[in-house]
Amino acid sequence: MSQLKLMQPSVVKTAYNRIKKYINKTPLLQSETINMKLASKIYFKFEGLQKVGAFKARGAINTLLHLKEQNQLPERIVAYSSGNHAQAVAWAAQQLGIKATIIIPSLASPIKIAATKNYGAEVIITKERQQAEDLAHEKSKDSFLLPPYDHDDVIAGQGTAALEAWEEEGDFDAVFAPCGGGGLISGTYLATQLFSENAKVYATEPQIANDASQSYKTGTISRFTTSPMTIADGTRTLSISERTFQYIKMLHGFYEISEEEIIYWTQWLTHLLKINLEPTSALGMAGAFQWIREGNRNKRILIIVSGGNIDASTYMKIWEKNYLEDIPAL
Amino acid sequence: MSQLKLMQPSVVKTAYNRIKKYINKTPLLQSETINMKLASKIYFKFEGLQKVGAFKARGAINTLLHLKEQNQLPERIVAYSSGNHAQAVAWAAQQLGIKATIIIPSLASPIKIAATKNYGAEVIITKERQQAEDLAHEKSKDSFLLPPYDHDDVIAGQGTAALEAWEEEGDFDAVFAPCGGGGLISGTYLATQLFSENAKVYATEPQIANDASQSYKTGTISRFTTSPMTIADGTRTLSISERTFQYIKMLHGFYEISEEEIIYWTQWLTHLLKINLEPTSALGMAGAFQWIREGNRNKRILIIVSGGNIDASTYMKIWEKNYLEDIPAL
Numbered sequence: 001m002s003q004l005k006l007m008q009p010s011v012v013k014t015a016y017n018r019i020k021k022y023i024n025k026t027p028l029l030q031s032e033t034i035n036m037k038l039a040s041k042i043y044f045k046f047e048g049l050q051k052v053g054a055f056k057a058r059g060a061i062n063t064l065l066h067l068k069e070q071n072q073l074p075e076r077i078v079a080y081s082s083g084n085h086a087q088a089v090a091w092a093a094q095q096l097g098i099k100a101t102i103i104i105p106s107l108a109s110p111i112k113i114a115a116t117k118n119y120g121a122e123v124i125i126t127k128e129r130q131q132a133e134d135l136a137h138e139k140s141k142d143s144f145l146l147p148p149y150d151h152d153d154v155i156a157g158q159g160t161a162a163l164e165a166w167e168e169e170g171d172f173d174a175v176f177a178p179c180g181g182g183g184l185i186s187g188t189y190l191a192t193q194l195f196s197e198n199a200k201v202y203a204t205e206p207q208i209a210n211d212a213s214q215s216y217k218t219g220t221i222s223r224f225t226t227s228p229m230t231i232a233d234g235t236r237t238l239s240i241s242e243r244t245f246q247y248i249k250m251l252h253g254f255y256e257i258s259e260e261e262i263i264y265w266t267q268w269l270t271h272l273l274k275i276n277l278e279p280t281s282a283l284g285m286a287g288a289f290q291w292i293r294e295g296n297r298n299k300r301i302l303i304i305v306s307g308g309n310i311d312a313s314t315y316m317k318i319w320e321k322n323y324l325e326d327i328p329a330l
Numbered sequence: 331m332s333q334l335k336l337m338q339p340s341v342v343k344t345a346y347n348r349i350k351k352y353i354n355k356t357p358l359l360q361s362e363t364i365n366m367k368l369a370s371k372i373y374f375k376f377e378g379l380q381k382v383g384a385f386k387a388r389g390a391i392n393t394l395l396h397l398k399e400q401n402q403l404p405e406r407i408v409a410y411s412s413g414n415h416a417q418a419v420a421w422a423a424q425q426l427g428i429k430a431t432i433i434i435p436s437l438a439s440p441i442k443i444a445a446t447k448n449y450g451a452e453v454i455i456t457k458e459r460q461q462a463e464d465l466a467h468e469k470s471k472d473s474f475l476l477p478p479y480d481h482d483d484v485i486a487g488q489g490t491a492a493l494e495a496w497e498e499e500g501d502f503d504a505v506f507a508p509c510g511g512g513g514l515i516s517g518t519y520l521a522t523q524l525f526s527e528n529a530k531v532y533a534t535e536p537q538i539a540n541d542a543s544q545s546y547k548t549g550t551i552s553r554f555t556t557s558p559m560t561i562a563d564g565t566r567t568l569s570i571s572e573r574t575f576q577y578i579k580m581l582h583g584f585y586e587i588s589e590e591e592i593i594y595w596t597q598w599l600t601h602l603l604k605i606n607l608e609p610t611s612a613l614g615m616a617g618a619f620q621w622i623r624e625g626n627r628n629k630r631i632l633i634i635v636s637g638g639n640i641d642a643s644t645y646m647k648i649w650e651k652n653y654l655e656d657i658p659a660l
Contacts, residue, residue, distance in 0.1 A: 312651075318645070322641075325440050
């Protein structure tokens with residue numbers, strides 16, 4: 001666990017130089033329809049085309065490469081996750097030729113378990129999430145535990161998605177990203193500071209998983225006792241950490257998104273951008289839409305579309321009601 | 331209606347030079363997982379990112395631009411379609427500043443009707459498909475009727491998708507495309523002749539909509555009396571035409587695909603490529619998979635992924651059963 005200190009924005013640039021030959025430079029997409037209807041210029045950074053199908057690859061490989069630079073690359077790493085972090089750690093370990101043990105609660109989808117094994121990791125299935133976490137901490141005695149967000153190198157790595165977008169198409173007026181444990185939004189905040197003093201950075205979170213938003217408003221970390229069952233499964237974390245809260249405090253605001261809005265924008269972005277995006281990834285657009293409606297017209301907006309890994313059962317929840325009735329409804 | 335003659339492959343090159351500044355150069359995608367599991371190098375030409383979300387834009391704009399070159403651009407055009415051709419003709423007319431009337435049977439989805447209107451076309455809804463066709467022919471007395479496939483410039487235009495892929499990543503050993511009325515596969519065949527004498531070109535068609543495959547086998551055009559209700563709605567045409575049959579006769583083979591295989595590959599390509607592809611677009615991969623299983627290993631394969639326009643109800647049909655169980659099942 002790295003020491004708690006506020007990092008300089010330059011760590012994102014350092015991370016990018018470290019990881020760029022391992023990762024994909026993901027595309028920045030636009031929809032003419034959205035730009036026209038919303039009188040905005042919106043850029044979607046599509047991390048579904050990142051290694052393992054999500055931004056999580058960036059933070060995982062950055063952490064390992066930084067350890068390697070310091071001659072501290074461990075022989076074995078361990079992680080627990082039911083989501084994209086599992087695959088990201090397995091993939092990063094494979095890149096550097098080290099062993100990974102990934103502990104996955106049994107609620108995880110078979111396809112994610114298979115993908116994690118496919119990267120050569122040992123996979124241990126536990127009944128519950130808490131058991132997975134406990135086992136990982138036990139194993140951390142002789143393995144390096146790579147946490148999903150509470151680590152400086154993870155945060156700096158996640159920020160490289162926004163950095164790529166700024167290098168390619170800045171100057172943005174506002175940047176939106178989803179917030180689970182806070183690694184992505186913290187890195188996105190830091191990356192933005194490299195390029196602009198004026199750009200606003202907003203976090204977006206499901207209404208029913210609004211622990212980070214509450215923490216931001218009250219100044220004290222708010223914590224769920226059980227995982228909130230939002231369709232945006234990337235944001236089901238119980239709380240942010242002291243580390244990510246340092247950056248979250250400095251954001252320009254939070255947008256809380258209803259489950260219906262998440263599904264609405266998942267459908268529309270799938271249809272208009274022709275991409276397979278997970279519901280968590282629709283949060284940014286939902287937040288941007290509210291911001292535009294507050295009167296922010298003719299702005300250049302960057303939205304981090306975090307990933308594209310979806311379970312079959314989630315597709316059924318996304319599409320059971322049709323929101324693609326009529327374009328003017330946008 | 332243009333005269334029935336066999337075109338030279340060079341018409342595709344001419345078409346491309348004519349249309350390239352109007353259309354998108356769509357990406358050629360790969361999946362490391364598919365390439366590894368199938369011991370092949372497969373390139374997916376993703377026409378979902380074409381104007382209007384499907385290859386149909388290519389043929390429509392080529393036809394109008396060719397008329398314009400000959401100083402025969404009409405003031406008004408008409409077309410009938412319940413699918414991507416409707417939007418393609420509306421879009422092409424808008425590009426050239428002429429009026430379009432699109433006649434759409436009421437079974438078409440609201441989103442496709444809205445998109446067609448959005449391109450500035452007049453839309454007339456008829457109760458049945460036959461009425462749409464009849465009305466279009468009636469209107470063709472004082473408007474140019476732009477047919478979905480039975481026109482030389484449409485065929486040449488559709489071939490430009492394969493041409494782009496050949497220019498970017500040839501040399502392919504085999505090329506696969508879906509076959510509805512035959513415009514896309516005919517153009518794809520012609521484009522391939524520009525680059526290789528040896529490359530095989532295969533058509534793929536749903537088993538329950540196998541009129542073209544039957545025509546190929548028997549040497550006589552086979553015709554359905556009612557639209558076969560395959561999930562691959564781009565192939566619900568009743569028959570190919572004499573014009574497209576000229577090229578279809580010269581193909582190296584047909585693969586007939588079950589509805590389950592269509593859904594299976596729609597799911598896997600959505601998941602692995604992170605794209606929103608319509609079921610018709612999964613036909614090519616399903617055919618290639620059979621071809622590989624026949625012993626064609628370590629080949630370079632081009633697959634035309636025809637489009638990305640899907641109705642909400644179709645998503646429910648795609649995802650009601652989960653085929654993403656385990657990667658080795660691939």
